[in-house]
Amino acid sequence: MPPPNLPPLPPPPPFFWGETPEEEYYKSQGVRNSKSYFQTPNGKIFTQSWLPLAEDQPVKASVFMTHGYGSDSSWCFQKICIAYAKWGYAVFAADLLGHGRSEGLHGYIGDMDKAAATSLSYFVSVRRSDQYCNLPAFLLGESMGGAITMLMYFQSDPGTWSGLIFTSPLFVIPEAMIPSKLHLTMYGLLFGLADTWAAMPDSRMVAKAIKDVEKLKIIAVNPKRYAGKPRVGTMREVVRVTNYLQNNFQKVTVPFFAAHGTADGLACHTGSEMLYEKAATPKEDKTLKLYEGMYHSLIQGEPDDAVDRVLADMKAWIDEKAKIFGSESNGN
Template sequence: MQPPSPSPPPFYWGETPEDEYYKSQNVRNSKSYFQTPNAKIFTQSWLPLNQPIKATVFMTHGYTSDTSWCFQKICIEYAKWGYAVFAADLLGHGRSDGLHGYIGDMDKAAATSLFYFLDVRRSEEYRTLPAFLLGESMGGLITMLMYFQSDPGTWSGLIFLSPVFVTPEAVTPSKLHLTMYGLLYGLADTWAVMPDFRMGTKVIRDIEKLKILIANPKRYAGKPRVGTMREVVRVTSYLQQNFEKVKVPFFAAHGTSDGLACHSGSEMLYEKAETAKEYKCLKLYEGMYHSLINGEPDEAADLVLADMKAWIDDIIQVV
């Protein structure tokens, strides 16, 4: 008889209670629900302790993820650097409203998180500080939509980690499948029947970190839903045709061996954006996979974090 599998730890860092862990990182965390016109979403903040706040950073996680597991490692790092960080679980993810794993309207999902971000951005406490949007993976798609939905001058810059701007052919949803399901007059939009590609090759390089990511109790583990994949196809096409509308400073990081999002998407953004050349930064990391912070060996992830810190510390001096 096989012994029972050990229970996963309560937090991605292990057993240490949250308050104790955040204090050890010189960060203060808070959690709350926020009512938007579209839905109620779960939000978190990570603020630096014992140092002045340099700027605000509003972060969006990727598909199947949420703000309460490994994604918050990125949030905590920025807070340790002196930035006030705010994030929300996307619709259909984590503790926010919506069918788990379903984003049938990415414009709506972007507008919902943006409603919360702007509430903080315009508050008395933060309105005079530089403000940045950050998106990882599919969160990069949604972050770009937020930027396009915002008034000019709202954001000081954009930060992208492995953004899904172009998908490899092997993981691009089949047009035949989408057309067939589309013929069912929307009945199939929420069906979890699309081919599952998330944990395939060249997404997570460090196997021990893969085990931690999978242990996330709020992770969506089902097959991709039809409407979510339809929106990925639609929005990637839309963004590729509108990159020239990007005019603010940005930082884009991408692994050259990313099996989920082509680094050509980040290169396309760099080439087409109207941002002044000295204010746009593209970092390509040779041999790295899709998850640059939570899926790579520590020394590789630390390199990406160091580049991110250097860029934002420099850019806040000029925005």
């Protein structure tokens, strides 16, 4: 029993940065934010944008970002969104089906192709709009969002995307995280009835992702984070899709940047290495950055100096590519 008369734990702050109102915080970061819902054939999804604060500032390119498993676009994932907007990019993100404020059973993605198509429908609507159709456009995915981003790329018409950006993409599952075939087979014999069950073993995913303990405390209190055991259908799809992607990396032809920590306990860095080796993208347009000793969450969970290294590498890459593609778009 806990000792008597202990004061209650304080509630989590309203935002990952603390109590500062959103508009005031975004302004201090040099960006502006907007929120909306987007209706798709598969349900309504929650979307956000982050743009440079000055409305007359030219935008270099658009970047469409997808968060990882159990996460959403409204907590610490914003760090990467805000960074790109500060660099002069128009950033758009959507909560995946079953995540954050989007519709669907929390933590459940029983069809990853459908989840990809759902977010993609929003991204393409923005990408083809009058405001952005002539700018370079990039897809960015983190963790499981990296796998879903790759599915989006495969689902897109040729020429839609100027390039791909991956941070700790889930292309290869670590041995300790692979779901038991026995479990998946047994649940599969229940004719789909068990697909939504939160019944798969939980290997303490958050603790394996975050190196900085203080940042771990903030991420852990995200009110919209899915913190239950992995659902059967979600893990079945992760296994299926990672196998599919490994066998189709050769279909990637656009420039890409992949960042991965060598101590990642949730997504093997060998997946990023496999993409680099197999992709048909010309060698000069492939970039793989392996960060020695870094964990899974490169932007939200590493010490600040390590985060700055990763962001600097990302900025250098996209600034170069946006300049090249922007010149081509202008006929120069």
